[in-house]
Amino acid sequence: MKRMMGFIMKEILHIVRDYRTIIIVFALPTIQILLFGLVVSMDIKNIHVGVMDNSKDDVTRAIVQKIAATERFKISEVLYSSEDIDRAFKEGNINCAIIFENNFARKLKNEKKAEIGLILDGSEPNTANLTANYTMSIVRKYQEENIPIDLKITQVKPQILMHYNPQLKSAYMFVPGVIALILLMICVLMTSVSITREKEFGSMEVLLVSPLRPIQIILGKVAPYLFLSIIDVVIILLMSYFIFDLPMKGSIVLLLLESCLFITLALSLGIFISTIATNMQQAMFISLIGLLMPSMILSGFMIPIENMPDIYHYISLIMPSRWFIVIIKNIMIKGAGFWAVQVETYVLLGMTIFFIALSAKRFKIRLD
Amino acid sequence: MRQILYLLQKEFIQIFRDKFLGKVIFIIPIVQILLLAPAITYEVKNLKLGIIDKDNSVTSRQLINEFSSSPFYTIVTQTYSENKVYELLENNKVDVILNISKGFSNELTESNSADIQVVINAINGSAAQIAAGYTSGVIMNFNKHILMKTFNVDMARLETININHRFWYNSLLDYYDYMVPGILVILVTSIGLLLAGLNLVKEKEMGTIEQINVSPIKKWQFITAKLIPFLLIGIVDLAIGLIFSKFVFGIHFNGSVLLLLLHTIVYLFAVLGLGLFVSSFASTQQQYLFSVFAIIMIYVLMSGIFTPFNSMPEWAKKVSYIINPSCYYVKVSRAIMLKGSGFNDLAVEFYAMAGLAVFYFSIAIARFSKTT
Numbered sequence: 001m002k003r004m005m006g007f008i009m010k011e012i013l014h015i016v017r018d019y020r021t022i023i024i025v026f027a028l029p030t031i032q033i034l035l036f037g038l039v040v041s042m043d044i045k046n047i048h049v050g051v052m053d054n055s056k057d058d059v060t061r062a063i064v065q066k067i068a069a070t071e072r073f074k075i076s077e078v079l080y081s082s083e084d085i086d087r088a089f090k091e092g093n094i095n096c097a098i099i100f101e102n103n104f105a106r107k108l109k110n111e112k113k114a115e116i117g118l119i120l121d122g123s124e125p126n127t128a129n130l131t132a133n134y135t136m137s138i139v140r141k142y143q144e145e146n147i148p149i150d151l152k153i154t155q156v157k158p159q160i161l162m163h164y165n166p167q168l169k170s171a172y173m174f175v176p177g178v179i180a181l182i183l184l185m186i187c188v189l190m191t192s193v194s195i196t197r198e199k200e201f202g203s204m205e206v207l208l209v210s211p212l213r214p215i216q217i218i219l220g221k222v223a224p225y226l227f228l229s230i231i232d233v234v235i236i237l238l239m240s241y242f243i244f245d246l247p248m249k250g251s252i253v254l255l256l257l258e259s260c261l262f263i264t265l266a267l268s269l270g271i272f273i274s275t276i277a278t279n280m281q282q283a284m285f286i287s288l289i290g291l292l293m294p295s296m297i298l299s300g301f302m303i304p305i306e307n308m309p310d311i312y313h314y315i316s317l318i319m320p321s322r323w324f325i326v327i328i329k330n331i332m333i334k335g336a337g338f339w340a341v342q343v344e345t346y347v348l349l350g351m352t353i354f355f356i357a358l359s360a361k362r363f364k365i366r367l368d
Numbered sequence: 369m370r371q372i373l374y375l376l377q378k379e380f381i382q383i384f385r386d387k388f389l390g391k392v393i394f395i396i397p398i399v400q401i402l403l404l405a406p407a408i409t410y411e412v413k414n415l416k417l418g419i420i421d422k423d424n425s426v427t428s429r430q431l432i433n434e435f436s437s438s439p440f441y442t443i444v445t446q447t448y449s450e451n452k453v454y455e456l457l458e459n460n461k462v463d464v465i466l467n468i469s470k471g472f473s474n475e476l477t478e479s480n481s482a483d484i485q486v487v488i489n490a491i492n493g494s495a496a497q498i499a500a501g502y503t504s505g506v507i508m509n510f511n512k513h514i515l516m517k518t519f520n521v522d523m524a525r526l527e528t529i530n531i532n533h534r535f536w537y538n539s540l541l542d543y544y545d546y547m548v549p550g551i552l553v554i555l556v557t558s559i560g561l562l563l564a565g566l567n568l569v570k571e572k573e574m575g576t577i578e579q580i581n582v583s584p585i586k587k588w589q590f591i592t593a594k595l596i597p598f599l600l601i602g603i604v605d606l607a608i609g610l611i612f613s614k615f616v617f618g619i620h621f622n623g624s625v626l627l628l629l630l631h632t633i634v635y636l637f638a639v640l641g642l643g644l645f646v647s648s649f650a651s652t653q654q655q656y657l658f659s660v661f662a663i664i665m666i667y668v669l670m671s672g673i674f675t676p677f678n679s680m681p682e683w684a685k686k687v688s689y690i691i692n693p694s695c696y697y698v699k700v701s702r703a704i705m706l707k708g709s710g711f712n713d714l715a716v717e718f719y720a721m722a723g724l725a726v727f728y729f730s731i732a733i734a735r736f737s738k739t740t
Contacts, residue, residue, distance in 0.1 A: 021658060040674075044678075044679055045678065092699055108527050122536055123537045140508070156481070162490035163490055164490055170493055173491065189658075281388070281570070281653070289395070307414075308409060329491060333491060
């Protein structure tokens with residue numbers, strides 16, 4: 001035990017004295033949380049509109065006014081022809097073009113029908129879709145406001161409630177994802193690289209002939225990363241609580257325990273990768289391409305899994321972070337207790353046991 | 369000149385004799401384009417609908433019918449119990465709840481308008497907004513088609529503005545067409561930034577750089593020989609990615625391949641320069657990996673690949689314009705591939721990337737030194 005502590009001390013010093021790595025370990029989650037919280041968002045905020053008004057009457061001007069008055073929209077170009085529209089799109093100056101037909105107001109009055117053409121830049125599908133929604137609802141509102149009072153319109157009005165996240169903050173989506181991603185990076189990438197480093201430099205030989213047992217060497221190697229990761233989880237949780245007002249509806253103890261389980265799983269994955277890789281670059285690329293990249297996309301972090309093609313539903317099942325993200329969301333945002341996340345917990349536990357067993361089997365005391 | 373050729377030969381042999389790395393270089397684009405890109409879709413389809421119908425009238429059933437015939441909804445449950453439906457919402461078995469209160473149809477006949485409660489799981493805010501849009505759309509249709517007929521409103525007197533909307537350049541809003549240019553940006557960025565610098569730092573970490581330092585090879589020769597292989601690998605990988613996305617998934621490529629190539633080369637110079645600069649600070653591969661990882665993350669997130677560039681705050685856009693070549697390259701690759709933009713449309717972006725390339729190379733060369 002004393003030997004073991006000595007070894008852990010050596011490893012901690014190893015990491016702490018490499019101050020550049022330490023800075024990055026703490027800077028990464030901070031940067032990520034700040035980026036996701038303050039900079040990027042899925043919300044469509046500045047929609048640049050080009051207007052081609054062939055009619056220029058009171059109605060079209062009123063509608064354009066109404067669009068311009070909406071916070072999201074910005075009228076940025078006046079267009080005169082369809083070549084104009086094409087050019088504005090190709091230069092990327094507008095997201096959508098609104099075209100009013102000739103004699104718009106007169107048609108509306110006499111024929112009771114007039115048409116607006118709305119052209120959207122399909123090269124950004126999500127923006128295009130939401131822009132279409134927003135524009136249509138502005139025009140709809142304009143119409144509702146201008147219905148003559150004596151005209152009786154029977155209608156059902158939807159009252160929409162945004163449950164769990166009434167302000168539609170994107171933090172609800174990204175915080176759980178950032179926690180999972182950071183833990184994977186530190187535990188898998190750093191551990192696998194630092195173990196293979198010993199192999200590549202030949203210092204593993206020194207450790208293997210020492211009186212330390214292999215299990216002690218491995219535990220000693222991963223223990224410091226366990227501490228670093230827990231600190232990172234706490235940093236992320238504090239930031240999301242104090243800066244982004246994210247709720248903590250469930251038990252924080254449960255969340256930390258689940259995080260420890262996930263960290264253990266990630267560490268065992270890191271160890272497993274280090275048993276396959278012979279040098280640091282291999283360890284890096286296996287971790288990055290085999291685990292981190294798929295985790296970013298297939299774990300429901302930024303892209304909801306339900307909307308992916310069916311085959312990805314099955315692939316996502318083997319992504320540890322997919323399960324962990326569900327656990328975090330349920331505990332933090334929905335206030336779920338252990339029973340609500342037990343299936344996910346058992347899956348993570350099973351994966352942990354599997355990878356520990358696999359790495360124990362593959363770990364070689366002898367050098368080849 | 370001959371020295372550079374020898375050095376280049378050495379680099380290529382080194383890269384491709386490493387059986388693992390030699391393979392990885394070509395596996396990355398295939399994994400990204402074949403496996404990951406098709407998964408990225410923000411499309412909202414198949415909303416799971418839970419219905420609480422306490423009214424149980426002809427009108428409420430007609431409304432429910434309108435939903436069940438819409439391709440966007442699957443009705444998961446229809447009950448009188450609010451608790452049951454909310455429990456399903458909590459377990460993600462239901463995305464949208466339609467709550468029709470008792471007396472709904474009476475209210476409609478008496479006061480001409482009735483509210484209906486729609487509850488949406490909004491943890492994913494952007495998907496929730498799209499779901500809200502669809503739901504309002506279905507209810508609007510119901511108002512138009514069913515109610516106006518049933519309640520005999522004088523339709524002829526109502527003025528209606530029709531919105532006829534079309535999506536240009538990607539009429540079906542295919543997310544694969546949208547994502548491939550973005551994924552290619554990530555691909556080119558990681559090759560230029562990660563691989564080249566890693567290779568340099570490895571020489572430092574292993575100590576082999578000493579041999580170069582004592583040789584008569586000049587600084588610029590060494591740098592050129594280190595970077596050219598990765599410039600070529602970046603271009604080859606881009607080609608592999610394009611070929612796969614074209615022939616396996618039939619992506620639409622509307623612009624000029626040569627124009628994309630031209631922009632890619634300029635962009636690669638910018639990221640290679642940056643990689644060279646960062647590598648001068650790192651002494652181990654681990655340090656370099658994590659620094660570059662942080663940079664790639666910032667660049668990619670602030671470039672508009674996954675989220676709309678215009679939605680960022682003004683200050684962030686300015687920062688991105690000044691330091692981030694990726695934000696230009698993303699715009700360029702989407703504009704060329706999807707919209708068929710020409711050089712003149714994208715001249716600003718071209719010169720901005722070229723400027724950044726010159727800038728990054730100058731600071732990198734200033735930092736780089738053969739002495740330790």
